[in-house]
Amino acid sequence: MKIFISADIEGTAGILNWNEAEHGHADYAEFRALMTAEVLAACEGARAAGATEILIKDAHDTGRNLMLDPLPAYASIIRGWPGHPDSMMFGLDASFQAALCTGYHSKAGTEDNPLAHTSNLRISRLILNGEVASEFTMNALCAARYKVPVAFIAGDAGICAEARTMVPGIATVETLQGFGAASRAISPAAARIAISEGVEKALSGASLPAPVTLPEQFEVVVEYNNPVDAYRASWYPGAKSHGPRAVAFTASDFFEIQRALRFMNS
CATH class of the missing domain: 3.40.50.10780 (Dipeptide transport protein)
Incomplete structure (x- = not known):
């Protein structure tokens, strides 16, 4: 095992x-x-x-x-x-x-x-499909x-x-x-x-929990403490401004969400 x-x-x-x-x-x-x-x-x-x-x-x-x-x-x-x-x-x-x-x-x-x-401490909230993540x-x-x-x-x-x-x-x-x-x-x-x-x-145990079910579509919204970080993250391909301190990105493949966050949060 x-x-x-x-x-x-x-x-x-x-x-x-x-x-x-x-x-x-x-x-x-x-x-x-x-x-x-x-x-x-x-x-x-x-x-x-x-x-x-x-x-x-x-x-x-x-x-x-x-x-x-x-x-x-x-x-x-x-x-x-x-x-x-x-x-x-x-x-x-x-x-x-x-x-x-x-x-x-x-x-x-x-x-x-x-x-x-x-x-990291630059993020005030991370929202995935409408829920704080x-x-x-x-x-x-x-x-x-x-x-x-x-x-x-x-x-x-x-x-x-x-x-x-x-x-x-x-x-x-x-x-x-x-x-x-x-x-x-x-x-x-x-x-x-x-x-x-x-x-x-x-x-x-007799059985392990089931893996989490992956939704068919994802929207991630990153709310930053500083609008400067939001502006920089908005230049990731496909990312869009989502208010004065937030950036949104959508994808059907969760790996694309992970990839976006890898660059938007760095």
Whole structure:
């Protein structure tokens, strides 16, 4: 059984401040280690369920966050960003039985996590087919392109609730709940136990969740905080201005949406 893990950091148990998520800050080392520990817990759970091969995408910021030496021999890792539109799901293909998400966070414009955002801090909202979308939204649809189900997610309460609505049957571990600039989190030790057990149970069940159904048509609207970013993005082929700070793009193939966002959000 081949398993793919997309690992972020802003939904790691206990995280609160951007200094804890960014290279160069003294607080980062602790949360880099905690992010790694949650990924290791997911690997252990997958292995217990019968996984023989695990591919991990380090999917936060620089793509150089996870500590390498603790990774098990049956896992491999993609670090950095090749520029491919699959982005946080790069490396996934149809040969995988399931995808897992760790350290995931709520979408921009919500209050479930002080670090809530979508893709980057220049975006105020990402709207897909009339609904405000998260990174999980886009990544679950990316997995659906390969007909791979997303079977598990660990992250803040908001993104777990969203995942349960989008993917009926998905297993979730809620690591924290935001309250303005504060949060309440479970302990890292409790998170690791819950992630390991949750992944094992999710992958050992009689059936996995179905891959998300891809709509026949897509319209993505990117609302930026700064009109300068909207103007620049409007020059992507097929993109159109959608108000003073927003750009819209339509396509029938979700990969074309991913490709557009790859350039419009850079």
